[in-house]
Amino acid sequence: MTQPDATTSPRTASRRPARRAPAEEIRASIVEATIRIIGRGGPAAVTHRAVAEEAGVSLSSTTYHFASKDEIVDAALRQVAANEIARVEATTTAALANVHDIDSLVDLLTAWLDEQLADEWLVVRAGYELQLESERSPELEAAHEEWGHAVQELSARALERAGSPQPRADAHILAALIDGLRLEEITRPRADVAARNRPLLDRLLRALIEKPG
Numbered sequence: 001m002t003q004p005d006a007t008t009s010p011r012t013a014s015r016r017p018a019r020r021a022p023a024e025e026i027r028a029s030i031v032e033a034t035i036r037i038i039g040r041g042g043p044a045a046v047t048h049r050a051v052a053e054e055a056g057v058s059l060s061s062t063t064y065h066f067a068s069k070d071e072i073v074d075a076a077l078r079q080v081a082a083n084e085i086a087r088v089e090a091t092t093t094a095a096l097a098n099v100h101d102i103d104s105l106v107d108l109l110t111a112w113l114d115e116q117l118a119d120e121w122l123v124v125r126a127g128y129e130l131q132l133e134s135e136r137s138p139e140l141e142a143a144h145e146e147w148g149h150a151v152q153e154l155s156a157r158a159l160e161r162a163g164s165p166q167p168r169a170d171a172h173i174l175a176a177l178i179d180g181l182r183l184e185e186i187t188r189p190r191a192d193v194a195a196r197n198r199p200l201l202d203r204l205l206r207a208l209i210e211k212p213g
Helices: 010-015 023-041 048-055 059-065 069-097 102-119 121-136 138-162 167-187 193-209
Strands: none
Touching: 023 048, 023 059, 023 069, 023 121, 048 059, 048 069, 069 121, 069 138, 102 121, 102 138, 102 167, 102 193, 121 138, 121 167, 138 167, 138 193, 167 193
């Protein structure tokens, strides 16, 4: 008589461990957890233990995937840049299709800032940490430059559609205002973000684009 296969018996099956998450999923969860920690407390708040608790994984998982704190921070900040570059590339066509004058560009930028500051402020803060950390890491510097280039290109194209005579130069000026507005909001969060930012964006864009007289 053939003996039951132990690997398929009900008793053995009930003792099988739960399927482990693939290594790439664990690594991704560690990176995303690190982004949130950096957004709340900067790179100084990152430790293997803090990341493990935030990600809901074992401490050994964080040390397996990242030997040092610097490796975790670099991976997280590079991911912030990669996510934002992908977002810019994915939304470029749709965004530009809705820009045809100053008012429509003001509408677009106001809504974009409002969404970021309402739903993604930890990522916004982590993005600024990327800029500060890029000085010490060539890899972070490259990611930062690629991110900046993608945003500048989108801004210049949007400004050109809105009527800017010097869209590339104006893109730098616009970026400076947006950075200032975001920093003000994440360091001193208040209600009615759109109501405060819209008049400032409108005034700057009209100064840049409208012809005197």
